[in-house]
Amino acid sequence: MKLPFLKRARTLAIPKCRVQTLSQTKMKTKTLNLGLVFIALTALMRASVHSTLAQGGVWTTKSPMTQPSLLAGAAVINGRMYVVGGNDGNGTTAAITEIYDPNTDAWSFGSPASIARAVMATGALNNKVYVAGGWQNSDANASTGALEIYDPVTDSWANGAPMSTPRGAMATAVIGGKLYAAGGYASYPYHAFHTLEIYDPLSNSWLTGAPMPNAVSFAGGAAINGKFYVAGGVSVNETPPTATLQIYDPVSDTWTTGAPMPTPNYGLAAGVIDGKMIVVSGDVSNVDIYDPILNFWAVGAPVPQPRLFMVAGVIGSQMFVTGGFTQSREISGALQVYMPDGSAATPAGENVSVSPGSWTTVTFTNVSTAGETAVTTTSSGPPPPAGFSLGDQPIYYDITTTALFTPPVTVCITYDPAQFIDPNNVSLLHYEIDTWVEVTPISNDTVAHVICGQVSSLSPFAVARRIFRFSGFLSPIGGADATGGSFANPLRTFKMNSTIPVKFTASSGASPVVTGVHTLQAIKYSNATTSGAPIDATPQDAATTGDQFRLVDGQWQFNLDTRATGMSVGIWLLRAMLSDGTQHSAWIQIK
Structure with missing residues (x-):
C-alpha cells in the first residue's frame, strides 16, 4: 500500500485511515489544498510490531487554538508555547504567531512573521523563537531558506542568515545552543534530503554536519543528552513510512541507529520528558516512548484525536500537542496534553x-x-x-x-x-x-x-x-427507549406548526438531577432505517442556550417549535442527550 504523498497541480481523494488501539498491560491489582501542494492520504499499513513495554500515561484537553492550523512550527520559551505559521486547510498559509499560556489556559497573538510559510524548522534559542526554511504559501516548489527570529520581549521579528539548502518538512532539535535541521524536501516529485544543517546564533551562520544515512522528511526530532534523535518519516514519493530511528552525535559528527519505532509513521510530533523521547504518531493514535538508556520503545496512552502534521511543545513534565489534520480530514485547533506515568x-x-x-x-x-x-x-x-x-x-x-x-x-x-x-x-x-x-x-x-x-x-x-436514572419523557409524549415507540408505531402525533412540550425528570442516587447540560436533537426518518442528519432542536421560548433543556419546577423542559427551520411533516425521533453521556429517545409523528 502506498504512503500518503504530495503532488503539485493535482487533486486526489483522501480515504479514511483506520485507528487501531494498542493493547495495554493488565493492572497489577474533504481534499486538502495547501496552496499549490495537494495532499492525498491512503490508509497506513501497520508493520509487525516490535516488542514494547506498556507505559500508559494520561491525556487531558485544554483550550483550543484561536486559528486552527497544520504544518506549523512550535517552540517553548519560559513556560509558554509559541505556534508559528502553518496552513488553515483552505489553501491559505498564515504568518501568524499564537502563544499559549498554561497558567491561564488561554491563547493570545504575537506579531506576525514577514513570511507566510509551513513545515519550517523551529526551535527556541536564547529565549527567542528561530524559524528557518519551509515552504512559502505551503508550496514545496517555493521552498525558502530564510531565517526569522521572534523576540517575545519586544514582540518583534528580525532576520538571520538563511539556510544553505532551502527546504521544508525537516526534523528539528536544539542542542548546545544550536538549531539542528535534518532531512526534509523541496519540490515535486519529491525525494527527501540527507542534509543536516546546524545554525549557530553566535556566528549567525549555518554549518553542515554528516549527512543522514536514510533521507527522510516529516520525521520527528528531539534532543536527549546532547544527541539528535530522528524518528520515522518518509523518503521517496509513494513509498511507505519508515520506523527507523537515526541518532546523530555532534561530538563525533556521526550517525548511528537505535531500535526502530514500533509502528512506521510520519507527520509526527515529538518531545522529551524525563530523558525519554515521546513520539505522537501521525495518522494513528499511537504514542511511542523511547528510552535511550535501554534502547527500547514503550507504549503510551493513545492520543484521543489522532492527527497528521501537528506540533508539540514540552512544558515541565507535560507534552502539549495542537493543530493538525484529523482522520475526518478536518483542520484541528484542539490542544491535548499528555503526562506519562512516573x-x-x-x-x-x-x-x-x-x-x-x-x-x-x-x-x-x-x-x-x-x-x-x-x-x-x-x-x-x-x-x-x-x-x-x-x-x-x-x-x-x-x-x-x-x-x-x-x-x-x-x-x-x-x-x-x-x-x-x-x-x-x-x-x-x-x-x-x-x-x-x-x-x-x-x-x-x-x-x-x-x-x-x-x-x-x-x-x-x-x-x-x-449514570442518571431516567424517568422517560413525561406527558404528552409519555415514554422513552423501550417504551418510546417505533417508526411504524410512533408514541404520539402532533400538528405541524404546534409546540411540543418535551419533559423529563432524572435522579442520581437518591437525589433528583437539578444541574447539568441536557440537549435535544430531532431526526427525521423516511423509513425504519433511513434518516436525515440530526438537527439541534429549536425551542419555542427561551432555553438556557439554544438546544438545551431548562429546569422548571423540578422538571427538565423543552418546548419544541415545529415551525423552526428543518422541521416538516413526517416521522421523527426525538433524542435527549444527558450530561452523564446517556441518550434517550422516543418516536413521534408530525402531520
Whole structure:
C-alpha cells in the first residue's frame, strides 16, 4: 500500500485511515489544498510490531487554538508555547504567531512573521523563537531558506542568515545552543534530503554536519543528552513510512541507529520528558516512548484525536500537542496534553505532597520512612459498580508507594473535561478489597477539573460519572427507549406548526438531577432505517442556550417549535442527550 504523498497541480481523494488501539498491560491489582501542494492520504499499513513495554500515561484537553492550523512550527520559551505559521486547510498559509499560556489556559497573538510559510524548522534559542526554511504559501516548489527570529520581549521579528539548502518538512532539535535541521524536501516529485544543517546564533551562520544515512522528511526530532534523535518519516514519493530511528552525535559528527519505532509513521510530533523521547504518531493514535538508556520503545496512552502534521511543545513534565489534520480530514485547533506515568521521591515528614505523574497528586498526612510513590495507568481493569461509567476512554490509576505513612492520604486526580461533560457529576472511586468504593470528595474543582478525596490506603483509583436514572419523557409524549415507540408505531402525533412540550425528570442516587447540560436533537426518518442528519432542536421560548433543556419546577423542559427551520411533516425521533453521556429517545409523528 502506498504512503500518503504530495503532488503539485493535482487533486486526489483522501480515504479514511483506520485507528487501531494498542493493547495495554493488565493492572497489577474533504481534499486538502495547501496552496499549490495537494495532499492525498491512503490508509497506513501497520508493520509487525516490535516488542514494547506498556507505559500508559494520561491525556487531558485544554483550550483550543484561536486559528486552527497544520504544518506549523512550535517552540517553548519560559513556560509558554509559541505556534508559528502553518496552513488553515483552505489553501491559505498564515504568518501568524499564537502563544499559549498554561497558567491561564488561554491563547493570545504575537506579531506576525514577514513570511507566510509551513513545515519550517523551529526551535527556541536564547529565549527567542528561530524559524528557518519551509515552504512559502505551503508550496514545496517555493521552498525558502530564510531565517526569522521572534523576540517575545519586544514582540518583534528580525532576520538571520538563511539556510544553505532551502527546504521544508525537516526534523528539528536544539542542542548546545544550536538549531539542528535534518532531512526534509523541496519540490515535486519529491525525494527527501540527507542534509543536516546546524545554525549557530553566535556566528549567525549555518554549518553542515554528516549527512543522514536514510533521507527522510516529516520525521520527528528531539534532543536527549546532547544527541539528535530522528524518528520515522518518509523518503521517496509513494513509498511507505519508515520506523527507523537515526541518532546523530555532534561530538563525533556521526550517525548511528537505535531500535526502530514500533509502528512506521510520519507527520509526527515529538518531545522529551524525563530523558525519554515521546513520539505522537501521525495518522494513528499511537504514542511511542523511547528510552535511550535501554534502547527500547514503550507504549503510551493513545492520543484521543489522532492527527497528521501537528506540533508539540514540552512544558515541565507535560507534552502539549495542537493543530493538525484529523482522520475526518478536518483542520484541528484542539490542544491535548499528555503526562506519562512516573514516580516521585517521597521524603519523611508531615503533609508531604508528591506528583508522580499522569495528572495525579498524593498528599500524605505523615510519612515516617521515606520512599518512592508511583502511578501506573491502564485502560483495562475491574468494571465500575452499577450506576457508574468511566467515560469513553476508561483510565485506571494504580498508585503505590514504598514509603511508610500514617493515614489519611489525600489523592487528587485531574480529569479530562472532554470525557466528563458535567463536572458536577464526577466521582472518585477507590478499589478496596476487590470492591469499588465511592470516595467522599473533599473538593471538586469544576474549573481546573481536579477531584480530591481522602483514603486510608493506596491501590487502584478511577474517575467516574454517575449514570442518571431516567424517568422517560413525561406527558404528552409519555415514554422513552423501550417504551418510546417505533417508526411504524410512533408514541404520539402532533400538528405541524404546534409546540411540543418535551419533559423529563432524572435522579442520581437518591437525589433528583437539578444541574447539568441536557440537549435535544430531532431526526427525521423516511423509513425504519433511513434518516436525515440530526438537527439541534429549536425551542419555542427561551432555553438556557439554544438546544438545551431548562429546569422548571423540578422538571427538565423543552418546548419544541415545529415551525423552526428543518422541521416538516413526517416521522421523527426525538433524542435527549444527558450530561452523564446517556441518550434517550422516543418516536413521534408530525402531520
